[in-house]
Amino acid sequence: MKTPDSEKLTLNLGFVDLGRIDLLVRDGFYSNRSDFIRTAVRNQLATHADVAAQATTRLSLELGLRVFTRRDLEAARAAGERLEIRVLGLAVIEADVSPELARETIASLTVLGALHASPDIKTALSDRLA
Structure with missing residues:
Protein backbone atom coordinates (compact mmCIF):
# COMPACT_ATOMS: atom_id res chain seq x y z
CA MET A 1 0.00 0.00 0.00
CA HIS A 48 2.53 30.92 13.38
CA ALA A 49 5.46 28.44 13.34
CA ASP A 50 6.62 29.25 16.89
CA VAL A 51 3.17 28.73 18.38
CA ALA A 52 2.74 25.43 16.51
CA ALA A 53 6.19 24.21 17.61
CA GLN A 54 5.44 25.04 21.26
CA ALA A 55 2.08 23.25 21.09
CA THR A 56 3.70 20.20 19.44
CA THR A 57 6.17 19.98 22.32
CA ARG A 58 3.57 20.70 25.02
CA LEU A 59 1.23 18.01 23.69
CA SER A 60 4.07 15.48 23.12
CA LEU A 61 3.08 14.97 19.49
CA GLU A 62 5.10 12.81 17.11
CA LEU A 63 5.71 14.81 13.96
CA GLY A 64 5.30 13.32 10.48
CA LEU A 65 4.23 9.83 9.44
CA ARG A 66 3.62 7.10 12.01
CA VAL A 67 2.59 3.61 10.87
CA PHE A 68 1.21 1.03 13.30
CA THR A 69 1.48 -2.57 12.12
CA ARG A 70 -0.09 -5.72 13.49
CA ARG A 71 3.40 -6.71 14.67
CA ASP A 72 3.75 -3.40 16.59
CA LEU A 73 0.45 -3.86 18.37
CA GLU A 74 1.03 -7.55 19.10
CA ALA A 75 4.38 -6.61 20.68
CA ALA A 76 2.65 -4.00 22.84
CA ARG A 77 0.04 -6.55 23.90
CA ALA A 78 2.75 -9.13 24.75
CA ALA A 79 4.54 -6.51 26.87
CA GLY A 80 1.29 -5.60 28.64
CA GLU A 81 1.46 -2.05 27.27
CA ARG A 82 -1.35 0.22 26.12
CA LEU A 83 -0.39 2.88 23.62
CA GLU A 84 -1.26 6.54 23.89
CA ILE A 85 -0.82 7.66 20.30
CA ARG A 86 -0.30 11.37 19.57
CA VAL A 87 0.58 12.29 15.99
CA LEU A 88 0.80 15.59 14.14
CA GLY A 89 0.80 14.57 10.48
CA LEU A 90 -0.38 11.19 9.26
CA ALA A 91 -1.13 8.16 11.43
CA VAL A 92 -1.71 4.86 9.63
CA ILE A 93 -3.10 1.72 11.22
CA GLU A 94 -2.42 -1.01 8.70
CA ALA A 95 -5.22 -3.06 7.17
CA ASP A 96 -4.17 -6.35 8.83
CA VAL A 97 -4.81 -4.94 12.32
CA SER A 98 -8.07 -6.30 13.70
CA PRO A 99 -10.49 -4.05 15.58
CA GLU A 100 -10.06 -6.31 18.63
CA LEU A 101 -6.26 -5.92 18.62
CA ALA A 102 -6.60 -2.16 18.23
CA ARG A 103 -9.01 -1.91 21.18
CA GLU A 104 -6.76 -4.10 23.36
CA THR A 105 -3.62 -2.08 22.72
CA ILE A 106 -4.58 1.54 21.96
CA ALA A 107 -5.64 3.47 25.05
CA SER A 108 -5.99 6.81 23.30
CA LEU A 109 -5.54 8.23 19.81
CA THR A 110 -4.95 11.89 19.00
CA VAL A 111 -4.23 12.75 15.38
CA LEU A 112 -3.87 16.30 14.15
CA GLY A 113 -3.74 15.85 10.41
CA ALA A 114 -5.08 12.60 9.01
CA LEU A 115 -5.80 9.09 10.25
CA HIS A 116 -5.77 6.31 7.68
CA ALA A 117 -7.41 3.21 9.09
CA SER A 118 -10.23 0.93 8.09
CA PRO A 119 -13.77 1.99 8.97
CA ASP A 120 -13.91 -0.96 11.42
CA ILE A 121 -10.80 0.28 13.24
CA LYS A 122 -12.16 3.84 13.40
CA THR A 123 -15.44 2.54 14.82
CA ALA A 124 -13.65 0.32 17.35
CA LEU A 125 -11.56 3.29 18.55
CA SER A 126 -14.25 5.96 18.32
CA ASP A 127 -14.46 6.34 22.10
CA ARG A 128 -10.67 6.85 22.28
CA LEU A 129 -10.28 9.44 19.53
CA ALA A 130 -9.44 12.90 20.74
Missing part, protein backbone atom coordinates in the same frame (compact mmCIF):
# COMPACT_ATOMS: atom_id res chain seq x y z
CA LYS A 2 1.42 3.38 -1.00
CA THR A 3 1.00 6.03 1.66
CA PRO A 4 -0.38 9.25 0.18
CA ASP A 5 1.65 12.41 0.61
CA SER A 6 -1.31 14.76 0.86
CA GLU A 7 -4.95 14.97 1.85
CA LYS A 8 -7.68 16.49 -0.28
CA LEU A 9 -9.63 19.37 1.28
CA THR A 10 -12.77 21.12 0.16
CA LEU A 11 -13.44 24.74 1.01
CA ASN A 12 -15.94 27.40 0.14
CA LEU A 13 -14.86 30.88 -0.93
CA GLY A 14 -16.84 33.95 -1.76
CA PHE A 15 -17.13 34.82 -5.43
CA VAL A 16 -15.08 37.99 -5.13
CA ASP A 17 -12.19 36.17 -3.41
CA LEU A 18 -12.37 33.43 -6.01
CA GLY A 19 -12.29 36.01 -8.79
CA ARG A 20 -9.23 37.65 -7.26
CA ILE A 21 -7.47 34.29 -7.14
CA ASP A 22 -8.38 33.69 -10.78
CA LEU A 23 -6.91 37.11 -11.69
CA LEU A 24 -3.61 36.20 -10.05
CA VAL A 25 -3.61 32.84 -11.82
CA ARG A 26 -4.44 34.44 -15.17
CA ASP A 27 -1.63 36.99 -14.73
CA GLY A 28 0.89 34.21 -14.01
CA PHE A 29 1.53 34.75 -10.30
CA TYR A 30 0.30 31.21 -9.57
CA SER A 31 -0.03 28.17 -11.81
CA ASN A 32 -3.60 27.40 -10.63
CA ARG A 33 -6.03 27.91 -7.75
CA SER A 34 -4.52 25.05 -5.75
CA ASP A 35 -1.05 26.58 -6.05
CA PHE A 36 -2.39 29.87 -4.65
CA ILE A 37 -4.17 28.14 -1.74
CA ARG A 38 -1.14 25.96 -0.86
CA THR A 39 1.06 29.09 -0.86
CA ALA A 40 -1.39 30.99 1.33
CA VAL A 41 -1.58 28.11 3.81
CA ARG A 42 2.22 27.78 3.96
CA ASN A 43 2.57 31.52 4.56
CA GLN A 44 0.10 31.36 7.46
CA LEU A 45 1.83 28.31 8.93
CA ALA A 46 5.17 30.12 8.73
CA THR A 47 3.65 33.13 10.49
Whole structure:
Protein backbone atom coordinates (compact mmCIF):
# COMPACT_ATOMS: atom_id res chain seq x y z
CA MET A 1 0.00 0.00 0.00
CA LYS A 2 1.42 3.38 -1.00
CA THR A 3 1.00 6.03 1.66
CA PRO A 4 -0.38 9.25 0.18
CA ASP A 5 1.65 12.41 0.61
CA SER A 6 -1.31 14.76 0.86
CA GLU A 7 -4.95 14.97 1.85
CA LYS A 8 -7.68 16.49 -0.28
CA LEU A 9 -9.63 19.37 1.28
CA THR A 10 -12.77 21.12 0.16
CA LEU A 11 -13.44 24.74 1.01
CA ASN A 12 -15.94 27.40 0.14
CA LEU A 13 -14.86 30.88 -0.93
CA GLY A 14 -16.84 33.95 -1.76
CA PHE A 15 -17.13 34.82 -5.43
CA VAL A 16 -15.08 37.99 -5.13
CA ASP A 17 -12.19 36.17 -3.41
CA LEU A 18 -12.37 33.43 -6.01
CA GLY A 19 -12.29 36.01 -8.79
CA ARG A 20 -9.23 37.65 -7.26
CA ILE A 21 -7.47 34.29 -7.14
CA ASP A 22 -8.38 33.69 -10.78
CA LEU A 23 -6.91 37.11 -11.69
CA LEU A 24 -3.61 36.20 -10.05
CA VAL A 25 -3.61 32.84 -11.82
CA ARG A 26 -4.44 34.44 -15.17
CA ASP A 27 -1.63 36.99 -14.73
CA GLY A 28 0.89 34.21 -14.01
CA PHE A 29 1.53 34.75 -10.30
CA TYR A 30 0.30 31.21 -9.57
CA SER A 31 -0.03 28.17 -11.81
CA ASN A 32 -3.60 27.40 -10.63
CA ARG A 33 -6.03 27.91 -7.75
CA SER A 34 -4.52 25.05 -5.75
CA ASP A 35 -1.05 26.58 -6.05
CA PHE A 36 -2.39 29.87 -4.65
CA ILE A 37 -4.17 28.14 -1.74
CA ARG A 38 -1.14 25.96 -0.86
CA THR A 39 1.06 29.09 -0.86
CA ALA A 40 -1.39 30.99 1.33
CA VAL A 41 -1.58 28.11 3.81
CA ARG A 42 2.22 27.78 3.96
CA ASN A 43 2.57 31.52 4.56
CA GLN A 44 0.10 31.36 7.46
CA LEU A 45 1.83 28.31 8.93
CA ALA A 46 5.17 30.12 8.73
CA THR A 47 3.65 33.13 10.49
CA HIS A 48 2.53 30.92 13.38
CA ALA A 49 5.46 28.44 13.34
CA ASP A 50 6.62 29.25 16.89
CA VAL A 51 3.17 28.73 18.38
CA ALA A 52 2.74 25.43 16.51
CA ALA A 53 6.19 24.21 17.61
CA GLN A 54 5.44 25.04 21.26
CA ALA A 55 2.08 23.25 21.09
CA THR A 56 3.70 20.20 19.44
CA THR A 57 6.17 19.98 22.32
CA ARG A 58 3.57 20.70 25.02
CA LEU A 59 1.23 18.01 23.69
CA SER A 60 4.07 15.48 23.12
CA LEU A 61 3.08 14.97 19.49
CA GLU A 62 5.10 12.81 17.11
CA LEU A 63 5.71 14.81 13.96
CA GLY A 64 5.30 13.32 10.48
CA LEU A 65 4.23 9.83 9.44
CA ARG A 66 3.62 7.10 12.01
CA VAL A 67 2.59 3.61 10.87
CA PHE A 68 1.21 1.03 13.30
CA THR A 69 1.48 -2.57 12.12
CA ARG A 70 -0.09 -5.72 13.49
CA ARG A 71 3.40 -6.71 14.67
CA ASP A 72 3.75 -3.40 16.59
CA LEU A 73 0.45 -3.86 18.37
CA GLU A 74 1.03 -7.55 19.10
CA ALA A 75 4.38 -6.61 20.68
CA ALA A 76 2.65 -4.00 22.84
CA ARG A 77 0.04 -6.55 23.90
CA ALA A 78 2.75 -9.13 24.75
CA ALA A 79 4.54 -6.51 26.87
CA GLY A 80 1.29 -5.60 28.64
CA GLU A 81 1.46 -2.05 27.27
CA ARG A 82 -1.35 0.22 26.12
CA LEU A 83 -0.39 2.88 23.62
CA GLU A 84 -1.26 6.54 23.89
CA ILE A 85 -0.82 7.66 20.30
CA ARG A 86 -0.30 11.37 19.57
CA VAL A 87 0.58 12.29 15.99
CA LEU A 88 0.80 15.59 14.14
CA GLY A 89 0.80 14.57 10.48
CA LEU A 90 -0.38 11.19 9.26
CA ALA A 91 -1.13 8.16 11.43
CA VAL A 92 -1.71 4.86 9.63
CA ILE A 93 -3.10 1.72 11.22
CA GLU A 94 -2.42 -1.01 8.70
CA ALA A 95 -5.22 -3.06 7.17
CA ASP A 96 -4.17 -6.35 8.83
CA VAL A 97 -4.81 -4.94 12.32
CA SER A 98 -8.07 -6.30 13.70
CA PRO A 99 -10.49 -4.05 15.58
CA GLU A 100 -10.06 -6.31 18.63
CA LEU A 101 -6.26 -5.92 18.62
CA ALA A 102 -6.60 -2.16 18.23
CA ARG A 103 -9.01 -1.91 21.18
CA GLU A 104 -6.76 -4.10 23.36
CA THR A 105 -3.62 -2.08 22.72
CA ILE A 106 -4.58 1.54 21.96
CA ALA A 107 -5.64 3.47 25.05
CA SER A 108 -5.99 6.81 23.30
CA LEU A 109 -5.54 8.23 19.81
CA THR A 110 -4.95 11.89 19.00
CA VAL A 111 -4.23 12.75 15.38
CA LEU A 112 -3.87 16.30 14.15
CA GLY A 113 -3.74 15.85 10.41
CA ALA A 114 -5.08 12.60 9.01
CA LEU A 115 -5.80 9.09 10.25
CA HIS A 116 -5.77 6.31 7.68
CA ALA A 117 -7.41 3.21 9.09
CA SER A 118 -10.23 0.93 8.09
CA PRO A 119 -13.77 1.99 8.97
CA ASP A 120 -13.91 -0.96 11.42
CA ILE A 121 -10.80 0.28 13.24
CA LYS A 122 -12.16 3.84 13.40
CA THR A 123 -15.44 2.54 14.82
CA ALA A 124 -13.65 0.32 17.35
CA LEU A 125 -11.56 3.29 18.55
CA SER A 126 -14.25 5.96 18.32
CA ASP A 127 -14.46 6.34 22.10
CA ARG A 128 -10.67 6.85 22.28
CA LEU A 129 -10.28 9.44 19.53
CA ALA A 130 -9.44 12.90 20.74
